Amino acid sequence: MSEQYTEFIELARELADISHAEALLSWDQETYMPARGVTQRARALGVLAGVHHEKLTAPRLVGLVVELSDRGCEGEEAVNLRELKRVQDRALKIPKELVVELTETQSLAHEAWIEARSRSEFPLFAPWLVKVLDLQRQVAHRVGFEGTIYNAFLEVYEPYARTEELVPVLDELRRRLVPLVERILATGKRPATGILDRSYARSQQEAFGRRVMADMGFDSEAGRLDVSVHPFCSSLSREDVRLTTRYDEDKLTGSIFGTIHECGHGLYEQGLPEDAEGTPAGHSISLGIHESQSRLWENMVGRSREFWEHYLPVLREHYPDQLNGVDVDRFYAAVNQVEASPIRVEADEVTYNLHILLRFELEREMLEERVGVGDLPELWMDRMEAYLGIRPENDAVGVLQDVHWSLGLIGYFPTYSLGNLYAAQFFSRAQVEMPDLMDQVGQGQLLGLRQWLRKKIHRRGKRLTAQELVEEVTGEPLRVDFLMEYLEGKFGELYDL
Amino acid sequence: MSEQYTEFIELARELADISHAEALLSWDQETYMPARGVTQRARALGVLAGVHHEKLTAPRLVGLVVELSDRGCEGEEAVNLRELKRVQDRALKIPKELVVELTETQSLAHEAWIEARSRSEFPLFAPWLVKVLDLQRQVAHRVGFEGTIYNAFLEVYEPYARTEELVPVLDELRRRLVPLVERILATGKRPATGILDRSYARSQQEAFGRRVMADMGFDSEAGRLDVSVHPFCSSLSREDVRLTTRYDEDKLTGSIFGTIHECGHGLYEQGLPEDAEGTPAGHSISLGIHESQSRLWENMVGRSREFWEHYLPVLREHYPDQLNGVDVDRFYAAVNQVEASPIRVEADEVTYNLHILLRFELEREMLEERVGVGDLPELWMDRMEAYLGIRPENDAVGVLQDVHWSLGLIGYFPTYSLGNLYAAQFFSRAQVEMPDLMDQVGQGQLLGLRQWLRKKIHRRGKRLTAQELVEEVTGEPLRVDFLMEYLEGKFGELYDL
Numbered sequence: 001m002s003e004q005y006t007e008f009i010e011l012a013r014e015l016a017d018i019s020h021a022e023a024l025l026s027w028d029q030e031t032y033m034p035a036r037g038v039t040q041r042a043r044a045l046g047v048l049a050g051v052h053h054e055k056l057t058a059p060r061l062v063g064l065v066v067e068l069s070d071r072g073c074e075g076e077e078a079v080n081l082r083e084l085k086r087v088q089d090r091a092l093k094i095p096k097e098l099v100v101e102l103t104e105t106q107s108l109a110h111e112a113w114i115e116a117r118s119r120s121e122f123p124l125f126a127p128w129l130v131k132v133l134d135l136q137r138q139v140a141h142r143v144g145f146e147g148t149i150y151n152a153f154l155e156v157y158e159p160y161a162r163t164e165e166l167v168p169v170l171d172e173l174r175r176r177l178v179p180l181v182e183r184i185l186a187t188g189k190r191p192a193t194g195i196l197d198r199s200y201a202r203s204q205q206e207a208f209g210r211r212v213m214a215d216m217g218f219d220s221e222a223g224r225l226d227v228s229v230h231p232f233c234s235s236l237s238r239e240d241v242r243l244t245t246r247y248d249e250d251k252l253t254g255s256i257f258g259t260i261h262e263c264g265h266g267l268y269e270q271g272l273p274e275d276a277e278g279t280p281a282g283h284s285i286s287l288g289i290h291e292s293q294s295r296l297w298e299n300m301v302g303r304s305r306e307f308w309e310h311y312l313p314v315l316r317e318h319y320p321d322q323l324n325g326v327d328v329d330r331f332y333a334a335v336n337q338v339e340a341s342p343i344r345v346e347a348d349e350v351t352y353n354l355h356i357l358l359r360f361e362l363e364r365e366m367l368e369e370r371v372g373v374g375d376l377p378e379l380w381m382d383r384m385e386a387y388l389g390i391r392p393e394n395d396a397v398g399v400l401q402d403v404h405w406s407l408g409l410i411g412y413f414p415t416y417s418l419g420n421l422y423a424a425q426f427f428s429r430a431q432v433e434m435p436d437l438m439d440q441v442g443q444g445q446l447l448g449l450r451q452w453l454r455k456k457i458h459r460r461g462k463r464l465t466a467q468e469l470v471e472e473v474t475g476e477p478l479r480v481d482f483l484m485e486y487l488e489g490k491f492g493e494l495y496d497l
Numbered sequence: 498m499s500e501q502y503t504e505f506i507e508l509a510r511e512l513a514d515i516s517h518a519e520a521l522l523s524w525d526q527e528t529y530m531p532a533r534g535v536t537q538r539a540r541a542l543g544v545l546a547g548v549h550h551e552k553l554t555a556p557r558l559v560g561l562v563v564e565l566s567d568r569g570c571e572g573e574e575a576v577n578l579r580e581l582k583r584v585q586d587r588a589l590k591i592p593k594e595l596v597v598e599l600t601e602t603q604s605l606a607h608e609a610w611i612e613a614r615s616r617s618e619f620p621l622f623a624p625w626l627v628k629v630l631d632l633q634r635q636v637a638h639r640v641g642f643e644g645t646i647y648n649a650f651l652e653v654y655e656p657y658a659r660t661e662e663l664v665p666v667l668d669e670l671r672r673r674l675v676p677l678v679e680r681i682l683a684t685g686k687r688p689a690t691g692i693l694d695r696s697y698a699r700s701q702q703e704a705f706g707r708r709v710m711a712d713m714g715f716d717s718e719a720g721r722l723d724v725s726v727h728p729f730c731s732s733l734s735r736e737d738v739r740l741t742t743r744y745d746e747d748k749l750t751g752s753i754f755g756t757i758h759e760c761g762h763g764l765y766e767q768g769l770p771e772d773a774e775g776t777p778a779g780h781s782i783s784l785g786i787h788e789s790q791s792r793l794w795e796n797m798v799g800r801s802r803e804f805w806e807h808y809l810p811v812l813r814e815h816y817p818d819q820l821n822g823v824d825v826d827r828f829y830a831a832v833n834q835v836e837a838s839p840i841r842v843e844a845d846e847v848t849y850n851l852h853i854l855l856r857f858e859l860e861r862e863m864l865e866e867r868v869g870v871g872d873l874p875e876l877w878m879d880r881m882e883a884y885l886g887i888r889p890e891n892d893a894v895g896v897l898q899d900v901h902w903s904l905g906l907i908g909y910f911p912t913y914s915l916g917n918l919y920a921a922q923f924f925s926r927a928q929v930e931m932p933d934l935m936d937q938v939g940q941g942q943l944l945g946l947r948q949w950l951r952k953k954i955h956r957r958g959k960r961l962t963a964q965e966l967v968e969e970v971t972g973e974p975l976r977v978d979f980l981m982e983y984l985e986g987k988f989g990e991l992y993d994l
Contacts, residue, residue, distance in 0.1 A: 017540050040514075239537060
């Protein structure tokens with residue numbers, strides 16, 4: 001290892017140290033920070049972001065990247081150089097004044113969005129969205145892009161993905177999902193979800209959730225579970241992975257599937273390669289791959305019949321009265337009810353991706369100026385009707401429901417659907433390589449799957465791109481078939497299609 | 498306000514922002530961090546300390562301090578300039594290599610101390626203490642000092658205090674305390690402390706502690722109470738003040754007095770001037786003044802007969818069985834038992850300062866090379882015998898009991914006794930200005946005292962030095978009489994002297 005490379009890695013690790021501090025400040029803000037601490041916290045996060053930017057774009061680090069690039073690197077050195085260069089290039093291209101203007105505008109846009117959503121008045125938010133889009137377009141032109149402008153955003157969350165390749169995949173997904181949803185809804189079957197809405201004491205929800213986490217192999221010496229308004233997973237390091245969930249005593253499944261979902265993210269972080277810790281190669285690959293881990297555990301495992309064959313009796317020990325006489329068939333059907341709901345975050349496995357596709361299409365059309373901000377509410381309603389057969393009551397449960405655009409998070413939504421597609425393809429492969437996988441799940445033995453994911457995915461860190469990983473693990477590129485076959489099989493049986 | 502001063506303040510606030518992050522990382526390490534997070538946390542704290550140092554000694558800030566000093570400032574501007582310059586000068590004078598060597602040596606010395614204490618083998622720690630002292634002496638010579646070398650350390654924790662002025666005060670305190678302790682112990686009275694050692698459920702200890710905190714006026718929208726091995730108060734900002742305590746079901750008073758003590762610190766932080774937030778003038782004055790706030794609440798209020806007249810019935814509601822038939826006299830006597838114990842942190846109000854004086858004397862003598870490290874254990878034993886009439890069983894409960902020296906915290910101990918002296922003098926004044934103060938305490942009305950402290954002390958921030966504050970609040974310089982009269986009065990009555 002050259003002297004320059006050693007210094008380069010030490011500077012990269014300092015960036016990880018600053019990220020660690022930023023992550024803790026953000027985690028604390030959502031979990032334990034007293035209400036009035038918010039002003040000082042915002043200041044401190046701003047200063048840390050500044051320090052991060054300074055260190056990332058420091059002349060010495062820029063010089064090292066140039067020197068090492070000129071000389072050429074191989075293997076893991078090449079990965080670290082490529083990945084650091086990627087974010088450094090972007091940071092260098094966006095002038096500080098534009099960053100400041102974006103931060104301020106998005107903060108105000110976020111306030112306006114809160115107000116607009118609470119009153120269900122899109123016009124309150126519209127001028128802010130116009131401003132955010134305008135500034136984000138400036139960012140795109142500064143950083144440069146090939147093909148559609150959308151590529152300049154997608155690459156932030158899903159590096160090396162290209163819109164041109166993603167569009168046909170997600171189009172195919174939509175073409176195949178819409179009729180499936182129609183057929184399911186046409187059956188008129190409504191599994192008795194009432195059993196999930198009885199009163200379930202919080203302490204027992206937590207005890208059950210922690211039991212499942214332990215069975216999944218989450219290392220509690222290297223992580224925590226806390227409570228926040230919106231569940232998330234924040235990795236302070238692979239040895240300090242923090243999950244949150246939320247408990248609603250009137251809604252049993254929120255905390256259960258929320259905990260399993262975040263634990264899926266957490267296992268990925270805990271499984272990252274120790275020898276690459278603090279360097280780019282030691283990071284997760286992309287939001288899509290991350291989401292594949294949470295969705296795989298939440299849906300393919302947590303919403304499977306086999307899972308509940310083992311865990312329903314466990315859950316019944318916590319709630320003998322509420323679950324008295326509820327059998328696995330009924331419970332399994334209840335946690336897999338398909339509904340045409342206007343709200344993304346409440347959507348089931350089948351309809352979920354249609355919510356995403358709608359957003360992906362609209363944000364592309366906005367950025368490419370094929371659609372004006374003023375037309376959004378109507379377009380939203382029309383497409384909801386086309387995809388799910390419903391028209392949301394108002395904009396609060398329509399175009400205003402998600403926080404993302406107000407914060408400038410454009411290009412983020414498709415990673416959710418990519419996560420579902422990756423998950424299905426990985427899970428299909430896992431079942432090929434471990435023919436008794438679902439039998440293991442049916443006995444509450446979840447560690448075999450964790451080991452497989454760890455070896456095949458987690459331990460690789462960022463040494464491969466998402467596309468390379470999918471090909472290496474499954475032997476073929478990303479295909480819609482895996483998710484569709486999974487959904488058609490599972491829901492075909494559940495709804496007697 | 499000049500442009501330079503405005504920029505100076507903005508840079509000073511950035512330092513406060515970095516301190517905020519450092520404080521959160523440290524707080525989290527003691528409260529919620531999972532065990533295996535410790536390595537990454539140490540790295541991140543190191544990098545943040547580096548960022549702090551860089552910002553403090555950045556050429557621009559150094560230049561602004563010179564410019565503003567040359568031009569001359571008045572009022573609060575002068576305070577901010579003086580206080581920032583004080584820490585900046587010190588930071589500039591200590592070369593980076595010395596800081597690194599100190600950090601590494603103290604880290605190893607700390608490990609050695611843990612081992613030495615657990616085996617009660619001072620020789621394991623002695624060579625490390627020699628090294629720490631040697632490096633700290635180098636620091637002193639770099640930063641410079643007048644009079645004794647001890648001044649170079651004292652000023653870190655108690656700015657503007659001088660050893661030459663402190664020695665006669667603490668000598669007088671020792672001369673007057675030793676005979677008082679002798680007289681008390683000679684009575685042979687041992688109040689029934691057994692009632693404090695019954696089993697007290699933790700949840701009720703916490704409920705009672707939180708009740709007292711609320712009565713003291715701690716703002717829970719601007720702070721928290723958590724649990725840690727060693728109780729502390731950490732101020733992330735005046736609107737985010739974090740206290741910790743610990744619960745021992747076999748020891749009722751540990752958590753109660755610990756919580757009141759930390760809450761005293763916390764009220765000081767919450768009461769600092771809002772208009773000076775994030776600037777030096779918005780900070781607390783010194784460790785001694787800080788400790789005066791915690792000791793005043795813990796001892797003068799929390800261990801008073803009037804306090805328990807109101808709160809014993811409250812506590813009895815939490816523990817009807819354990820406190821059945823225990824009257825105020827008995828409880829009051831029990832929480833004020835005087836004992837010659839070898840352990841500082843378990844010492845009562847009367848003997849506590851003798852533990853401190855012993856340490857203050859020894860660390861001065863070591864620094865001034867009047868005493869060798871090898872002689873410490875024997876000297877410790879001899880002085881314990883002279884002051885408290887006991888010889889500790891071994892070094893683990895003797896010279897090895899405190900963590901401070903292993904971490905290079907020299908000059909810190911006397912601030913504990915200063916805190917007690919300040920507390921008594923402030924409290925005496927409060928009683929003069931509020932003649933019904935103890936009647937208020939006897940009715941559980943604690944807000945009057947908090948308001949007085951807020952107005953007289955907390956709201957002043959760092960605009961005065963400790964000496965100036967004492968004179969302004971009490972009309973005279975620090976005197977030993979206040980503490981001695983308080984102790985002689987209270988314990989004279991308790992022990993029928």
